[in-house]
Amino acid sequence: MTAISVRGLRKAYGGLEAVRGIDFEIERGEVFGLLGPNGAGKTTTVEILEGYRKRDAGEVTVLGHDPERPGREFREQIGVVLQQSDLWPTLTVREAHRVFAGYYKQPRDVDEVIELVGLSDKQDARIKTLSGGQKRRLDLGVALIGDPELVFLDEPTTGFDPAARRAAWEMIRSLRSLGKTVLLTTHYLDEAEQLADRVAVLREGVIASIGTPRELTTADHEVEIRYHRNGEEVLLRTSEPTRVLHELTSEAMARGEELERLEVRRPSLEDVYLTLVSENAEE
Amino acid sequence: MKTYLHELRYQQLVFWRSREAAVFIFIFPLLLFLLLGSVYTGKIYGVPAPEALLAALLGYGCANTAFAGLAIQLVVRRESGILKRLRSTPLSAATYIAALLTSTLIVFALQVTALFVLGRLFHHTPFPSALGSLVLAIVIGAAVFAAIGVATASLIRSAEGSSAVVNFILLPSAFLTGAFGPTEHYPRFLRAIGDVLPLKYFVDIVNAVYLQKHAIWTKGAALGVLVAWGATALVVAAFKFRWEPREA
Numbered sequence: 001m002t003a004i005s006v007r008g009l010r011k012a013y014g015g016l017e018a019v020r021g022i023d024f025e026i027e028r029g030e031v032f033g034l035l036g037p038n039g040a041g042k043t044t045t046v047e048i049l050e051g052y053r054k055r056d057a058g059e060v061t062v063l064g065h066d067p068e069r070p071g072r073e074f075r076e077q078i079g080v081v082l083q084q085s086d087l088w089p090t091l092t093v094r095e096a097h098r099v100f101a102g103y104y105k106q107p108r109d110v111d112e113v114i115e116l117v118g119l120s121d122k123q124d125a126r127i128k129t130l131s132g133g134q135k136r137r138l139d140l141g142v143a144l145i146g147d148p149e150l151v152f153l154d155e156p157t158t159g160f161d162p163a164a165r166r167a168a169w170e171m172i173r174s175l176r177s178l179g180k181t182v183l184l185t186t187h188y189l190d191e192a193e194q195l196a197d198r199v200a201v202l203r204e205g206v207i208a209s210i211g212t213p214r215e216l217t218t219a220d221h222e223v224e225i226r227y228h229r230n231g232e233e234v235l236l237r238t239s240e241p242t243r244v245l246h247e248l249t250s251e252a253m254a255r256g257e258e259l260e261r262l263e264v265r266r267p268s269l270e271d272v273y274l275t276l277v278s279e280n281a282e283e
Numbered sequence: 284m285k286t287y288l289h290e291l292r293y294q295q296l297v298f299w300r301s302r303e304a305a306v307f308i309f310i311f312p313l314l315l316f317l318l319l320g321s322v323y324t325g326k327i328y329g330v331p332a333p334e335a336l337l338a339a340l341l342g343y344g345c346a347n348t349a350f351a352g353l354a355i356q357l358v359v360r361r362e363s364g365i366l367k368r369l370r371s372t373p374l375s376a377a378t379y380i381a382a383l384l385t386s387t388l389i390v391f392a393l394q395v396t397a398l399f400v401l402g403r404l405f406h407h408t409p410f411p412s413a414l415g416s417l418v419l420a421i422v423i424g425a426a427v428f429a430a431i432g433v434a435t436a437s438l439i440r441s442a443e444g445s446s447a448v449v450n451f452i453l454l455p456s457a458f459l460t461g462a463f464g465p466t467e468h469y470p471r472f473l474r475a476i477g478d479v480l481p482l483k484y485f486v487d488i489v490n491a492v493y494l495q496k497h498a499i500w501t502k503g504a505a506l507g508v509l510v511a512w513g514a515t516a517l518v519v520a521a522f523k524f525r526w527e528p529r530e531a
Contacts, residue, residue, distance in 0.1 A: 072373045080371040085364030090300040102289035103374040
């Protein structure tokens, strides 16, 4: 079943085209990552899907609804973590969850959700006393309180220290195990690689590449073979690693030499990503 | 209805939990009344001074609570992203606004009650006799100033500047329209400015109802001016109101 379907989506602000015709589909239960540098069109795309902005062109369906006319039923089924938002500073964590719980027909249990986002020992703390990471977990908690089918996470870990990021990743993984569909935007590659079933790399408002993290790193990309000869590093790039490696090792064996520090490396998502986002010079 | 009551409950909790709002919006007009009531003596408008001051500060309280307080709260909530976040929940805009306005009215009604009780205790002012007219005046006044508050919030760009802008409008208005005491001795051009401001007409109505014990409909013209201000503000609010913070 398709949770989100996007075809030919376009959006401009004044003369600036933020999104210039993108297509993708997200299946139910999938964790989908929108990856790209700042200004690539990630937030614009997500905010169109959330029902905040009108599109200029294209067809968009989210859980069977057109998000341009977001009705109550649509909003019952989505959970949103915005890139930036605060909640009432003087309320406690528990009170904020209760406020949101009151907006939904069948909310989840407040204690359960607070436990899920790891704020149980902060439940009676005022929001203004929370750390940045704790506020982000609160954002996630109130996004989950309505038991949504689909959760939007716009840069959920920006500004986190490494430990807080690991904790957030665990929470996002737990969403997948709950069967939720997740649309995640991030400019962290490792985050997309760790969490997303599939990734779309956005660059200047178009999708530069789309697929599983594994597909992105294997498709059309050369493998690097490195070794040292006479203390100098030799680097070979090839799309036929089996043949090249075979020749290399046969020759070395024939000469009775050792290929020092031999390494065969598939490009990481980071290599692919940096290649993709730097290709704009060629246009 | 259930969501409305839920939202109203939390609007009240958020209001009273914020010490700054509670002191500035709720306590300040009461303090001002007690203070001015002990400095002014003799008669104003032919009634004991504290009575006239009570009516004047009831007018100031209305503008302070429904216009200034509401405008600042809305700007802060908008710029911090709370309003934007709420938009993606099933809570409807109409329910949110209805609860916010009711919450403002509750605060103002409590303030008016406190004014009369304090007046009675400290300055021997009578309770209002034309009670029905006074209640009606309070509801209409709160609605009109709330509309102006929402319209003003829509025109203010940042949370940092909101309190300055709002007070820049509120305090001179209060001086010019008699909400801080009579204006008969003011220069003519100052009075002329006061004559176009809605607070003047609200104070006139409260004076008529509380001091002269007249029914509210004896002030038809003043009611008309107030309603015209409210309607204009609604039009501005309808076109300019935003849920989302200004993009950084």
